[in-house]
Amino acid sequence: MSNRFLASFCAAAAATVAFAFIASAPAAAQTTGSTALFAKEGAKTWTPPRTPDGVPDLQGVYTNSTQVPLERPKNVGAKEFYTREEAEALMKKAAETHEVVAPGTYGDVHYSMAQFGLEKGQSAIAESLRTSLIIGATGRVPDLLPEARTRQAARAAANKGHEFDGPENRGLAERCIIWGAEGPPMLPIGYNSNLQIVQGKGYVAIMQEMIHDVRIIPTDGRTHVASSVHELLGDAVGHWEGDTLVVDTTNFTDRTAFRGSGEDLHVVERFTKVDPNTVRYQFTVEAPHTWAEPWSAEIPMTKIDGPIFEYACHEGNYGMPNNLSGARAEEKKLAEKK
């Protein structure tokens, strides 16, 4: 067998994809198109139409897939935006980078992503010239507080040696319960990175394709549920500030452990429709037992044709019994060697 390139990163199928970049620099005062993404807060921007009950209409099917990493590469320093030329050069370099995967290694044990259209470059991408989704001087997640490190270590230690005892020892995603990128905050995921916003009187609903979960956000002014209640997606309440939907989420469990956080996580998201095809999605997260300070990010969302296809996960999850069966086979093999 010859070496093969890791097809999942460099398929020629991306010939079908168009990457759109804005032409103007971020500080420009242009008010049309997705340059409005970078307009200063308070600057006059496009006004979205209203729903029948008079609130901004954010509805649609969107992708938040992006070429921008969550954290800024360290060598970029404090720069928050590339120029168009720099971004193009980076993309070109990425396209020319091939990872060699040796046969007979775990890296080679994977289906071809390109054959199924699951390479990032094979689908629409929301445009951004940002150097990182995280905004600010460092563009990186703050270091974990010592108590958070201790929590993480304890969790790992508790599961050590028991990783394949049963389904409960596997991660929530492998069990098809929830995907890590669902959040909130909602992050892009490698494929099927799509979501749909539907509004009704007093509610905004957001369905994330991965994995077919709906966040139902009341906007009727109610407060959060009692602090003794913990939910995998947290408890979200929303309100409108001008044309922006502000969603406040608390009451997380410690099981999703977003970037090392736990029940202390508090997420504030802001959704603003800035042009007919673009929603500016911003979030700020804080967790006093995890990070010394809050941090924020901005992720553009661009309209796609849709539809969202149902990602029914648990129903088709052959992987779970297969993984456990594989683990039992390995144990048997090891036992027979003794």
Place this chain on the structure above:
Amino acid sequence: MTKLVFALAGACMFLATVPVWAHHSFAAEFDPQKPIKLTGTVTEMEWINPHSWIHIDVKGSDGKVTSWMVEGGSPNALLRRGFTKESLPAGAVIMIEGYQAKDGSNRANGRDITFADGRKLFLGSAGTGAPDEKTGEK
């Protein structure tokens, strides 16, 4: 507003993040020390998530037929491109290169799947056949 659109032939995006398959422990399921090559006739394709599965009948050199199931990717992107559940019909002959299940059962991870004439399954290395996924410029 000026919007520059670049169609980058052969481009791909490399994001230095956790591999997308980190959610799924392929390492637990399939054995990199058990490479397999199969030729078989499709009996059924399950267009399901989290992974599609192609069922094939493989005739051995002794004439005996065994059934295998082969793991593929999420079908959602294919469905958006216009493929349907009828796109891989029963009776199609396909060739699989991949790795066998650790527990020795007739299951494999379909790393490369081709038709008898060498064409890759579905999108292969370039968008073929079905309409492309579009951005919603409305």
